[in-house]
Amino acid sequence: MKLVFLGTSAAQPTENRGLSCICLEREGEVLMFDAGEAAQISYMKSGLGWNKKMKIFVTHLHGDHCVGILGLLQTMSMQNRTESLEIFGPSGIEEFIAANIKVLNFGLSFPILINTIKDEKIFEDEKFLIRTCKANHSIIAFSYLFEEKDKPGRFNVEKAKELGIPEGELWNKLQNGNEITVNEKIIKPEQVLGERRPGKKIGISGDTMPTKELEEFFEECDYLVFDSTFLEAEKQKAQDTCHSTAKQAATVAKNAKVKNLVLTHFSARYRDEVEHLREAKEIHDSVITAKDLLEIEIK
C-alpha cells in the first residue's frame, strides 16, 4: 500500500506543484482524495493506470480540489475505461458532475456513481472503511479517514507442515480464522498464525483549520496528511482563509498521537517547504513534506 502525492500546492499551481490530489493505492485499487485541475497529468506520470478499480473522495467544492475530475473522466473515456468509478463528496458534487457532463458532451465509456456525503461512515467492505469528519474551512468541507481492518497473523508454513496439514483449502480456512480437523485432530488458527496484524489508519485533512474534533478523528493514525498552507508568521492569514500553519498541523498530529505527519497544500508564496518542516519538527518528530509525485510506502 502506498500514498502517491499528485498535487501539493494550495489554490494555484506553481512551476513544480500541481493542485490538490492524493492517491492511496492498495491491492490494485486507487483511492483518490481530491482532484484539482490537471490531476490527470500527474496521474499519467504516476503510472497508476486508467482502468483501475477507483474511488474519488472530494473534500470540498473549491475548484482547486475538484475541477480535475472533468479531465480525468474525459481521458479515462479516451483510454476506453470500462471499470465503474465512484465519486464521493459534499452536497453539490452531483450537480457539479452532472452539469459538466451535460454541457461538455462527454462520451463516458464507463458508469460513474456519485455519492453525496450524508453520514460519517461512507464506505465499508471486508478490507477497509472510509469515514468522514466535518473540517473547518470557508465552505462545507470534510476530512477523510481510511481505516484498514485488522489482518490475520502471518501464516506459518513450517508449522502447518509439521502439523501435517495438506496445502490448499485447509490452509485457507485457517488463514480466515476457522478451525479445521486433520486425522481427527482439531487445529485452531492461532496454532499456525502469528499475531493479528492491525490495519493501517491514514488521515487526509483537506483544507481546514485545526480542531479538537479532528484530533479525535485522527487518533493514532499511522499517517496523517494535513493542511500546511502557511508558516507561523502568516498565522493570521491562515485564520482568515480557514487553513492551517505547519505548526498547527504538527500540534494536531501530536495531540492525536499520530505516528507520521505529512505536510501538504503549501501556499504558492513559499519557494520551498524547508521552514514548514523546521516549524513542524519543533512539535512532532516524524514529519515529511509532500512533493508532487512523492510516493510513501505504508509499512
Add this chain to the structure above:
Amino acid sequence: MKLVFLGTSAAQPTENRGLSCICLEREGEVLMFDAGEAAQISYMKSGLGWNKKMKIFVTHLHGDHCVGILGLLQTMSMQNRTESLEIFGPSGIEEFIAANIKVLNFGLSFPILINTIKDEKIFEDEKFLIRTCKANHSIIAFSYLFEEKDKPGRFNVEKAKELGIPEGELWNKLQNGNEITVNEKIIKPEQVLGERRPGKKIGISGDTMPTKELEEFFEECDYLVFDSTFLEAEKQKAQDTCHSTAKQAATVAKNAKVKNLVLTHFSARYRDEVEHLREAKEIHDSVITAKDLLEIEIK
C-alpha cells in the same frame, strides 16, 4: 504582436504537451483561443500576466478546449485581477461558466461578460475584428479569424521637419489621416506617411475536418493555425473523429493562399511531429509545428 502556444495536444495531455490553448498578444491585450485543462499552468509559465486586457474565444465545448477557463478564473481572482474578462463561445458556454461559478464557490474579483456566438462578426474595435465560421467537427464548433485593420504608413519625421511642421498635435492629426495647415500651406497625410500597412490576418481552426468554406474564410491569412491531429496513415480515423491530417491542413492552407501554416492539436499517439511536418511540407512551403510555449512573432 505574437502568437504564444500554451497547449498543443489533442484530447489528452502528454508529458510535454498541454491541452488546446493559443494566445495572441497584441499591444498589451491577450486574445486566448480555447483553454483546455491546465491552461493556467502554461499561462503562468508564459509570463503573459494575470491582469491584462483579455478575451477568451472558445471553439467548441469539449472539455479539452474549455475546462481550463475554470482554473484561470480562480487564479485570476487569487491574483486580484480587476480588469473585466470577455468570453465568447458556442451555445452552452454561458451554462458551462454559470453552473461552475455557482457550484464551485468562486469569489470572482472581476466582472466576466459571456457572449454566445450568433453572427459571423463577433467583435470589432478601431484596431481589429474577430470573425467566426462554422467548423466541421463532432459537435457545434467554430473557427476564428483575427483581422487587423490596415495601419497608416510610417510617419516620416525628416519630411515633417523639412515641411516645418512642429512636433505634437499636428503630427498626430497627419498620422490619423487628416490634412493640416501650416503657415497657410495645406499639408496632406500622404506627404509625410509611407504606404498604408495592411493589417495582419491570423486564422485559428479549432477542431475540424477540412472544408471549402474554411478555405474561403482563411483566404490569404498571414498565419493559419490548423487542426493537424493525424498523419495521412490515419486519414480514416481523422474522418471518424472529425479532425484533420497534416496533409489536409496543408491543402487548406495552399488553396487559401495562406502565407504561413502552423500545425497543432497533435494526437497523443505520436511521440513527435516530424512526420506531420514532412507530410505538410510536401504541399505547403512554409510550415511550423507548434510546441507548448512556442512564440511566433507576427511580422
